[in-house]
Amino acid sequence: MNNTLPASFTHGSANERYVVAAERVFDGTRVLEQHAVAVSGDRIAAVAPVDRLRGTGRLIRFAGTLLPGFIDLHAHLLFDQTPQETILRHGLTTVRDTGGPLVPPSGGDGRLRVLGAGPILTAPGGYPIPVFGGHDIACEVPDVQTARAAVGQHVAGGAVLIKVALEPGGSPGAPWTGGHQPTYPPPWPIPSLEVLRAIVDEAHTNGLIVSCHLSGPEGATLALEAGIDEWAHVPCDPIPHDLVARAAAAGVRVVSTLDTQSHCTGVANNARQLVEAGILLLYGTDLAHTDVPWGIDAQELLLMLHAAHGALTPLDVLSAATARAGEHLGLAPLGQLVEGAPADFIGVRGNPLERFKLLEYPDLVVSGGVTIVAPVEH
Ligand SMILES: [Zn+2]
Ligand SMILES: [Zn+2]
Numbered sequence: 001m002n003n004t005l006p007a008s009f010t011h012g013s014a015n016e017r018y019v020v021a022a023e024r025v026f027d028g029t030r031v032l033e034q035h036a037v038a039v040s041g042d043r044i045a046a047v048a049p050v051d052r053l054r055g056t057g058r059l060i061r062f063a064g065t066l067l068p069g070f071i072d073l074h075a076h077l078l079f080d081q082t083p084q085e086t087i088l089r090h091g092l093t094t095v096r097d098t099g100g101p102l103v104p105p106s107g108g109d110g111r112l113r114v115l116g117a118g119p120i121l122t123a124p125g126g127y128p129i130p131v132f133g134g135h136d137i138a139c140e141v142p143d144v145q146t147a148r149a150a151v152g153q154h155v156a157g158g159a160v161l162i163k164v165a166l167e168p169g170g171s172p173g174a175p176w177t178g179g180h181q182p183t184y185p186p187p188w189p190i191p192s193l194e195v196l197r198a199i200v201d202e203a204h205t206n207g208l209i210v211s212c213h214l215s216g217p218e219g220a221t222l223a224l225e226a227g228i229d230e231w232a233h234v235p236c237d238p239i240p241h242d243l244v245a246r247a248a249a250a251g252v253r254v255v256s257t258l259d260t261q262s263h264c265t266g267v268a269n270n271a272r273q274l275v276e277a278g279i280l281l282l283y284g285t286d287l288a289h290t291d292v293p294w295g296i297d298a299q300e301l302l303l304m305l306h307a308a309h310g311a312l313t314p315l316d317v318l319s320a321a322t323a324r325a326g327e328h329l330g331l332a333p334l335g336q337l338v339e340g341a342p343a344d345f346i347g348v349r350g351n352p353l354e355r356f357k358l359l360e361y362p363d364l365v366v367s368g369g370v371t372i373v374a375p376v377e378h
Contacts, residue, residue: 077287079100
């Protein structure tokens with residue numbers, strides 16, 4: 001297939017129907033050989049063998065693999081003001097901001113889809129204040145009453161989750177301490193169990209999950225006792241097996257962030273234990289942290305694969321950044337290439353199941369049916 005028509009992508013009108021035929025389509029859960037994706041306006045109209053979609057819209061051939069736009073579940077692009085256009089051009093079509101200024105959901109229409117947590121709820125003087133200051137990133141909640149009120153304000157401002165910090169400090173190799181000189185040394189205060197339970201209760205009443213920043217056993221224990229839904233990181237410090245087993249039994253969801261934590265002492269073994277216990281990691285990078293690319297992070301995907309020691313396939317790992325991430329956001333079929341899903345997709349030349357690195361510079365990026373990166377003829 002070498003009759004790619006780049007102009008078809010760039011000059012299409014917003015509501016037209018077109019069909020992109022590819023060598024293979026990864027739909028978020030499986031690989032379909034010689035399939036095509038039909039797009040109508042901002043939605044996927046159909047995914048089927050090429051022959052079945054011939055004549056249903058302008059046909060464009062793409063010599064490579066189509067995939068859903070990727071979803072990063074852990075980022076701080078708003079606080080760091082990372083350029084959203086750059087992120088989108090590098091394959092992420094949805095990013096969940098897990099700590100930063102409070103904004104309502106936006107994008108998904110040719111712009112990066114951004115969903116946010118708003119400022120991180122923390123104890124007075126708690127993390128992230130000693131590292132990143134308090135403005136636009138932290139919200140101090142000294143007691144149950146202020147905690148409930150803060151959750152209410154976050155909900156009213158458009159937060160899609162509530163983030164809390166359970167960080168006493170001192171984890172060797174943690175990216176939030178390396179390179180940042182804290183304004184005062186650990187130990188840093190952590191919200192009480194009573195305050196955390198109030199946050200979880202108030203968030204759940206409003207239909208939101210609670211995610212926590214944590215780095216070790218102290219945070220993990222508190223998170224389990226408070227009923228927190230998600231760990232925003234695989235912990236940096238070694239976690240005892242009984243805590244891993246309790247997390248699995250409680251159905252805790254865990255976001256990876258393995259790349260940015262690659263200097264942590266416990267992260268690789270924790271990841272292996274979590275996967276062995278049946279917790280499928282979700283893809284997140286802590287985008288905006290040092291050493292994390294502004295787009296899909298192939299190193300993160302590789303580390304997720306290696307941490308599983310053969311228990312996961314490359315396809316499982318790509319699902320963690322697409323279909324399973326969309327489900328985790330409660331926005332399925334976002335993250336899938338199926339009828340009715342948002343027309344957020346990317347294309348790479350070659351097979352990304354064999355080479356994750358291809359994903360870092362996609363040849364095609366479409367957001368809400370709008371072409372952001374058009375393939376060039378080779
Ligand atoms: Zn964190
Ligand atoms: Zn973070």
